[in-house]
Amino acid sequence: VLSDPLSQVLHAWYKIAPVHRRKSVLLLGGGITAHLMASVLHVQGYINVTIIEKNHNRRSYLSKLVPGFTVVEPNEIERKRMHDEYWGIDIVIDCDGEINAINEAMKFLLPGGTLLLMKSTPENDSISLSPYKIYLKELKIIGSLMNPYNFMETLSWLETLGERYLDFKKMNIHIFGIKDYKEALREYKNGNIIKAVFKMDTSGSSKYFQRKMKKEIKDKIGDNSNVKNAEDVIGEIITQGIEEQGEMHNDNITENDLGNIGEDEIKSIVENIMSGNDEEKGES
Structure with missing residues (x-):
């Protein structure tokens, strides 16, 4: 849930590190990326960090997660500049x-300041840059996408941050059942949560769901059945159920039917189909 976004945060941070702990840092946005970047800064002892976020709920959670950091709405930054024309920031990190x-x-x-861009914007959007000011102020503009090779280091950081920073309640990450996906999207869109996690039952798949998979496998891939194709079919069944019905109890399929269908079970299903032993006797 958090290892991938944290790996992106670390990849971006290492592009500008080392940074003196007294340098001023401004984080733009209060979503999952900003939460993780703020945590990385906080645990390292940075003290002059400001986070701007429009949503009051997100500001509230961030203030509790990283005490000592300044968490404000965007207008506060303008007011600071109005009261002090020399006020400024050493490092701006776009997290939004x-x-x-x-x-x-x-x-x-x-x-000597740095602008670090680590979130995607619409392709046709543009920012206003003055080459003269970049030259005069010796500014750096750095982009950061991702690094697929730093997951081992990310795992170490997960341990370092631990429950102190990565607790779901502290971060305002909520867990939903698959059938509640509309509520999850609504809560995220309204800024009430920063991330939705969908929980799937791991107690095993029902006989009905297995029969449905067998039929789908036979209809779609016939005698060329194999584990990989079977996995693809299972994914299609789940996706189609969500898209068409918006909940997982269509055609009698419940959330509990989405069990932990492992490779051995898939192999067993495919072997039964290939051998012709896929009919459930004594059941309608």
């Missing part, structure tokens, strides 16, 4: 991909 926020933050970079 909001083009207007990036444009505004560029104005606050101090000489």
Whole structure:
């Protein structure tokens, strides 16, 4: 759930590290990326960190997660600049991909400052850059996408951050059943949560679901059945059920039917089909 976004955060951070702990840092956004970046900074002892986020709920959770950091709405930054024309930031890290926020933050970079972009924006969006100001202030602009080779280090960081920073309740990550996906999307869209995790029952698949899989496998791949194709068919069944019905109890399939269908079980299903022993006797 958190290893992939954390690996992206670490990949971005190492592009600008080492950074003196007294440097001022501004994080744009209050989503999962900002939560993880703030945690990485907090655990290392950085003290001059400001986070701007529009949503009050997200600001509240961030304030509790990283005490000592300044968590404010965007207008507060403008007010600081109005009261002190020399106020500025050494490092701006975009954790949101909001083009207007990036444009505004560029104005606050101090000489020698760095803008780190680690979230995608719409392809056709653009920011206003003055080559003269980049030259005059010796600014750095760095992009960061991902690094698929740093997962071992990410696992170590997961242990370092631990429950102190990665507790779901502290981060406002909620767990939903598959059938509650509409509620999950609504809560995320409204900014009430920063991430939705879907829990799937692992007690095993029902006989009905197995029979449905067998039929789908026979209909779609026939005598060329194999484990890989069977896995693809299972994925299609689940996806189709969600898209068409919006819940997992269509055609008598319940959330509990989405069990932990392992490779051995898939092999067994396929072997039964190949041998012609796939009919459930004594059941309608």
